Amino acid sequence: xxxxxxxxxxxIICSVIDFKPDFVWGVSTSAxxxxxxxxxxxxxxxxxxxxxxxxxxxxxxxxxxxxCDFYHRFEEDINIIKQLGIPNFRFSLSWPRILPxxxxxxxxxxxxxxxxxxxxxxxxxxxxxxxIYHWDLPLELEKNGGWTNREILHxxxxxxxxxxxxxxxxxxxxxxxxxxIVFTGAGYFVGMHAPGKKGISNFLAALHHANLCxxxxxxxxxxxxxxxxxxxxxxxxxxxxxxxREKDKLxxxxxxxxxxxLAIEPLLGLGYPINDLPTLGxxxxxxxxxxxxxxxxxxDFIGIQVYTREVVTHSMFIPYLKAKLVPAAKRKxxxxxxxxxxxxxxxxxxxxxxxxxxxxxxxxxxENGASFADEVTDGIVDDQQRIDYLKTYxxxxxxxxxxT
Numbered sequence: 283x284x285x286x287x288x289x290x291x292x293x294i295i296c297s298v299i300d301f302k303p304d305f306v307w308g309v310s311t312s313a314x315x316x317x318x319x320x321x322x323x324x325x326x327x328x329x330x331x332x333x334x335x336x337x338x339x340x341x342x343x344x345x346x347x348x349x350c351d352f353y354h355r356f357e358e359d360i361n362i363i364k365q366l367g368i369p370n371f372r373f374s375l376s377w378p379r380i381l382p383x384x385x386x387x388x389x390x391x392x393x394x395x396x397x398x399x400x401x402x403x404x405x406x407x408x409x410x411x412x413x414i415y416h417w418d419l420p421l422e423l424e425k426n427g428g429w430t431n432r433e434i435l436h437x438x439x440x441x442x443x444x445x446x447x448x449x450x451x452x453x454x455x456x457x458x459x460x461x462x463i464v465f466t467g468a469g470y471f472v473g474m475h476a477p478g479k480k481g482i483s484n485f486l487a488a489l490h491h492a493n494l495c496x497x498x499x500x501x502x503x504x505x506x507x508x509x510x511x512x513x514x515x516x517x518x519x520x521x522x523x524x525x526x527r528e529k530d531k532l533x534x535x536x537x538x539x540x541x542x543x544l545a546i547e548p549l550l551g552l553g554y555p556i557n558d559l560p561t562l563g564x565x566x567x568x569x570x571x572x573x574x575x576x577x578x579x580x581x582d583f584i585g586i587q588v589y590t591r592e593v594v595t596h597s598m599f600i601p602y603l604k605a606k607l608v609p610a611a612k613r614k615x616x617x618x619x620x621x622x623x624x625x626x627x628x629x630x631x632x633x634x635x636x637x638x639x640x641x642x643x644x645x646x647x648x649e650n651g652a653s654f655a656d657e658v659t660d661g662i663v664d665d666q667q668r669i670d671y672l673k674t675y676x677x678x679x680x681x682x683x684x685x686t
Contacts (some may be wrong), residue, residue, distance in 0.1 A: 300680050306653055308370030308409075309363060310649060312416035312460065315345050317376060323391035326382035327419035329428065333476035356399050358448040366404040371408050372648065373399070374460065375418035380448075384420035384436050393448050400452050413515070414499055415441055415459040417469075417476070418449060420626050424477050429488035431464060432568075438495040442502040450507045457585060458499035461517040462492040462545045488526075490573070495547050497579040514549075515585035517649045518542045518635070519592045519644035520628040524608050527529060529596035533605035537594045542635060550641045551578040560601040568606070580641070581607035585648030588632045590622040595602070619653040633682060650675060 314330050321327070336344050352359055363371055378386065378391035403410040415438070419428055423437055446456075459465075468475035500512050519541055523534035539558040547555055553574065555570035556562045593613060597606040610617035616624045629647065636642055652671040656663050 285567050286490050304319065306370055306646060306682065307365075307368055308372055308411065309368050310372040310431075311352070312374045312413070312418075313376035313379070314349070314374075314416065314418045316342050316350040316352040316359075316373075317379075318346070318348040318351045320347045322638075323379075323395070324382055325376065325379040325388040325392060327421040328376070328378045329421055329476040330418055330422045331378075332421050333478055336478070339478070351394065357402055359408055360399070360402050365406055369408060370411055371403055372411040372413060372457070374413035374418075375445055376418055377606050378418065378420040378422075380444060381420065381441055384423035385440050386471055388444055393444075396449060397452075400449060409453040409455065410453050411457065412445070412449065413457040413460050413497075415458065417465045419477075428477060429470060430479075430484050432487075432491060434491050435494055435498060439502055442450055442499045446503045446506045446510075450503070450510065454508075455511045456513070458496045458512065458514040459492060460515050461587060462489065462496070462514075462529050463541060464517050466492055467540075471489075478670065482561065482564065483567075486562070487568050489544070490565055490568045492546065492643070493577050494573060496549055497577050500579045500581060511582045513581045513583040513585055513644075513646070515587060516542075516545050516577075516636075517587045518624065518632045519588075519590055520631040522534055522591060522593050524593050524595035527596070530594065532600065533596040534594040534604070537592065537605050537607075541592075541631070544608070546636070546639065548574075548577045550639055581643070583644035583646055584636060584642055585646045586632055586636055588629050588647055589648035589650060589652075591625045591628045591631070619655050620673075622652075624652070624674070626674045629675060630682050645677070 290379065314328060319325065320331050333486070334347075350359070360371065375396060376392070379395070380389055381387070382392075384426060400410050423431075423434070426433065426435065442458075465475065466485055466488040469477055470479045470488040471482065473480040496550050497512050499514075503510050503512050519539040521534050521541065523530040537557055539555050543555050544559070544562070547553065551574075554562050554565055556565075590610075593608045594605050595606060595608055598604060600606050610621055610623035613623075618624065628677050633645060633647075636645055651667055654665075654667045656665070
């Protein structure tokens with residue numbers, strides 16, 4: 283399949299010059315996936331540290347306890363970013379490294395670590411972009427219900443307060459949450475991600491509280507630094523129906539509503555899209571007076587995480603959604619190690635979708651990439667598949683930019 287993909291790929295004809303001068307290039311990481319040092323210098327466990335100890339929930343039973351050891355090697359890693367000529371670096375702050383219990387006593391060693399990371403970025407001519415929350419909820423808070431407990435509004439506000447007062451004089455660009463639909467859906471609905479909870483009630487409570495926290499995060503940062511640029515990020519996928527049958531079309535619309543509308547529309551003052559996803563009706567149980575106003579937030583920008591498209595068919599056996607995905611392998615289309623279809627047009631489709639919202643001021647693609655089976659041979663990884671992937675997606679992006 284790789285050879286077929288390369289054969290059908292046209293060479294890139296665009297360059298940095300083809301992008302507008304204000305186009306922002308960067309790379310992105312998250313604390314849990316890169317830092318390691320999971321139990322040193324005062325840091326305590328996150329929900330992912332605990333979840334990863336369960337057998338067979340992580341591929342190869344891997345652990346984030348060491349990861350890329352960014353905690354000890356951040357200078358080396360940032361130097362590589364500089365050598366690559368990349369001017370922006372997005373990374374997240376580990377909540378349990380800064381507030382080990384989730385609230386209360388601040389861990390100065392954690393604050394000092396992020397000061398060193400930020401300072402080395404600035405020294406290297408790299409602009410730091412900070413994500414406040416990238417899934418690593420302190421385990422102590424999860425013991426009290428985590429995102430399903432409305433007290434998280436206060437817990438999160440305290441965390442944001444500590445972050446902005448500590449780093450706001452150095453950091454201009456902030457993102458509140460990373461992919462709220464994923465960490466609430468996969469973590470509290472289907473149980474595939476930390477903390478491994480299941481159930482529609484858990485999901486709806488967690489989602490509503492996460493949406494409220496996005497507004498809280500924005501206002502907290504702006505109170506201290508009105509000129510700070512504040513955004514948030516959304517996972518998204520281009521959705522198409524498997525056939526032209528009405529049942530498949532309706533099923534694909536429900537999945538589109540879940541993945542691409544559910545987290546952003548309340549923030550824009552549009553409310554929850556209950557008409558297109560009736561299962562959401564029960565979310566009213568967690569909505570209190572004033573919540574609809576509190577959720578609305580005027581972000582300076584949004585980030586969208588675009589990888590692929592999903593093809594959907596009706597399924598009477600799937601509760602709530604009555605829909606299921608048709609895997610790329612079954613459709614016999616080229617896909618990554620994770621089973622995600624290589625579909626560059628998803629970039630255009632998702633940019634058009636989010637740009638159609640009048641209140642969206644600016645869009646960044648904050649995640650994109652591919653997973654392949656890397657093999658080291660004579661100290662080298664033949665990374666041609668990933669190179670080809672990036673070429674086709676950047677070529678598509680180049681065309682989008684040139685047409686706007």
